[in-house]
Amino acid sequence: MIELKDVYKSFSGKDVLCGANLKVERGESVVVIGGSGSGKSVLLKHIIGLLKPDKGTVIVDSTDLSQINEDGLNEIRKKFGMLFQSAALFDSMKVWENVGFGLKRHTHLADSEIKEIAVRKLKMVGLVDVEEVMPSELSGGMRKRVGLARAIAMEPEILLYDEPTTGLDPIMADAINDLIIKMREELNVTSVAITHDMKSAYKIADTIAMLYNGVIIAKGTPDEIKNTSDPVVKQFIEGSAEGPIVLEGIKK
Amino acid sequence: MLLKLIEYIGALIEGPIEGVGRIMVLFYSVLKWLFRPPFEIRNIFKQMLEIGVKSLPVVLITAVFTGMVLALQSYTGFKRFGAEGLVGSVVALSMTRELGPVLTALIVTGRAGAAIAAELGTMRVTEQIDALETLATNPVKYLVVPRFLSGTIMLPALTVVTDIVGIIGGYFVTVILFGVSSRAYLRTTWDYLEVEDIYNGLIKACFFGASFALVSCYKGFYTKGGAEGVGQATTGAVVVSSMTILVSDYFLSAWLFK
Incomplete structure (x- = not known):
């Protein structure tokens, strides 16, 4: 279970999170939506302890992340897998070394066994015969799959996705959505994704939460969000330039 | 007016002071992780290869030509008052006490320091450092400690090579080109050279190695922005490391060679 309670965070005087609250139950798939620069990534980074809140608490499995030391935090992090944007x-490193990085550092497995696991995880995300390739030789979609294979290599309980479909063509984006659903069904993980891709959000979420002006302003099932009467959420999910949301630096 | 001036000076020195503070914090973190197992043996050897072994060709060329030009200049200069016999000791003392450590440090900073800042900077802006943390790996231990240790070990090692090759370069010019007897060159080399000259030079090299590695790691580790940020980090690493080497050289020399 993950809980963010009244989290505040600012960078160089600019407030990014202003009392954000979010609760994710075990096994749930939560998608946080919000515009570019709304602080979604900052929110996600708080969950895995990459950032510390200025005020407020982040609790993972009843442990307050601000109350533990580096070693404790690393133990908690072993429960997580994260796919970066x-x-x-x-x-x-080669693809298999990337996938097996966590295993190499935190287990006593031999390289041959790690490679075997890496190949298996790569197969799970639909990749074969890429284990000896360098990441620079892969396409964007393949890189995301390798990133996902790395995230699931340690068999985590929680998966975090930072804009999983951004920068991919629509077909590849949908294939990644299918993979996220597959991961959840096969590995029974709790997942938190952030995205501004509504198609993806509707497909992978049990619960959608919208982050706006540093706070979660709405939370509900995909259907509830679709039928919302909140003008801000409505404008965002419809992708309309007209409405109450003020685009930073743009004059209407 | 006065207030404005103070404000201006304050703003000017705020950045560097903050930088020094953050480098010290990083240094503390490096010391903390340095003695904690598991030790990154493979990583350390890899960095020793990158920083030390791969710098060898440029260091060799620098050393041999520095020794040669030193001999050339001192021979032609000393000849005016008949002291050309002292060329050997001038080359030996200059190389071991001063030019060996300083030139090696500057050359290695230009090569390996820039590479460290660019690599860590790219890792920062492409979120690879964050990825390390999510994989329960402390990035200071995994990335900074091996580079710091390799810099501290490899710079004195390279300096030994520079000292020897520089003296050989001086020998070549003095003995082979100017026809001074080989015995006279070697005798003046050994007569005035003391063990302290060599090891004080190596202490300086150790310090230079630690400081260039730390500064370069710091610049790379805290890179902000995209490609431009990486470029700035790389330039900054070379400039700040070189300045640190040259300024600290004076104070270390004053302290060591009393």
Whole structure:
């Protein structure tokens, strides 16, 4: 279970999160939607302890992340897998070394066993015969799949997705959505995704939450969100330039 | 007017002071992780290869030509007052006490320091450092400690090579080109050279190695922005490391060679 309670965060005087609250139950798939620069990534990074809140608490499985030291945090992180927006593969390592990185560091398995697991995880995300390739030789969609294979290599309980479909063509984006659903069904993980791709959000979410002006302004099932009367949420999900949402730096 | 001036000076020095503070925090973190197992042996050897072994060709060329030009200049200069016999000691003392450590440090900074900042900077802007953390791996331990250790170990090692090759370069010019007897060159080399000259030079090299590695890692580790940020980090790493080496060289020399 993940809970963000009244989380505040600002960078160089600019408030990004202003009392954000979010609760994710075990096994649930929550998608946080919000415009570019709304602080979605910042929110996600708080969940895995990459950022610390200025005020407020982040609780993962009844542990308050601000109350534990580096070693404790690393233990908690072993429960997580995270897929980054740009996949964030280690470009100095081969694909299988990327996938097996966590295993190499945190288990006593031999390289041959790690490679075997990596190949299996790659197959799960639909990739074969790429284990010896360098990440720079892969396409965007393939990189995301490798990133996902790396995220699931340690068999995590929680998967975090940072804009999983951004920058992909519609067909590849849908294939990634299918993979996210498959991961959830096969691995029984809790997942938190952030996106501004509504098609993806409707497809993968049990619950959609909207982040606006640093707070979660709405939360509900995809159907509830679709039928919302909140003008801000309505404008966002319909993708309309006209409405109450003020685009930063743009004059209407 | 005065207030404005103070404000201006304050704004000017705020950045560097903050930078020094953050480097010290990173240094503390490096020391903390340095002695905690598991030790990144494979990573350390990889960095020793990158920083040390791969710098060898440029270091060799720099050393041999520095020794040669030193001999050339001192021979032609000293000849005016008949002291050309002292060329050997001038080359040996200059190389071991000063030019060996400083030139090696500057060359390695230009090569390996820039590479460290660019690599870590790229890892930062492409979220690879965040990815390390999500994989329960401390990035200071995994990335900074091996580079810091390799810099501290490999720079003195390269300096030994520079000292020897520089003296050989000086020998070549003095003995082979100017016809001074080989015995006279070697005798003046050994007569005035003391063990302290060599190891004080190596202490300086150790310090330079640690500081260039730390500064370059710091610049790369805290890179902001995209490609431009990486470029700035790389330039910054070379400039700040070189300045640190040259300024600290004076104070270290004053302290070591009393």
